[in-house]
Amino acid sequence: MEIRKVAGDRRRYLSLLLLADEQADMVERYLDRGDMWVLVETAGADNADEVLAECLVTDGGAGVLEIKNLAVVPEHQGRGLGRELIEHVAHTYAGRYHALLVGTGDSPLTVPFYERCGFTRSHVVSDFFTRHYDHPIFEGGVQLRDMVYLKRPLA
Template identity: 50%
Template sequence: MIKFFEETKDKKQYMDLLLIGDEQEDMILKYLSRGRLFVMENDDNVIAVCVVTDEGNGTLEIKNIAVSPVFRRSGCGKRMISFIENEFAGSFRRLTVGTGDSPLTVPFYEHCGFIRSGVIKNFFIDNYDHPIIEAGVKLCDMICFEKELPDKYGTVSEGFAEI
């Protein structure tokens, strides 16, 4: 049976999995201490992890989401995002995420209902000590996505506009 829980004590025990979502440990450590780490587990097997941070003004940001290799392409990543959306519905207005311009991650976030909201030029070049290659693509710019979270009644505001 799949369960979700928040890890509050020993977040670093999940570092191997977090390094799948963000391959430089010092970058992970920058947000891990202030972030909330959620774990998806099945029969004591860790399936996925997700770190989110409160960025102010009603914005919750996914800083890291990673699915164990044996569970990839089975809907677990989307299920983790759905859990986060439900967990924070009514507490935050918007969920954001930044990712490389990769043929693996961009379609995933679009499939989860995120819309493109901007680009941070040279993010991966300026912030990582080595080239980040994903699906044969050298990542340079960060593609920013967002989606509105429902309120506590499950409704999404009419006033949300694409940037």
């Protein structure tokens, strides 16, 4: 496996991006900003590389790098691929940024994942999902309402 920076059309990864942010017009708001990384399983028997995960990061200002989208193909979840991308991003941008920020729904699945990756709660934007999405979003049996921001220092 290897991690590659995406050059060219990012829309070819839209189905993967929509796993983490299920409303296309919300993805369009940040799709062409920042850097996008993909974790790829290199050419198998059919000579085709398979993208297993992606991470899109943007400059949040004031020395903060923000993860806007992180997704792993469902059949490859739970193998540490999301964590591997986070560690790659943290290592790549350390020195240029002092912190890594991520906003996510207040979900019993997602928040603990980021906490296990070294993030701590920073702040909350109340009713983000009910104000900005055209339909209710559920994760882990919970309707997402608030955007929870978590932060991790970069050394």
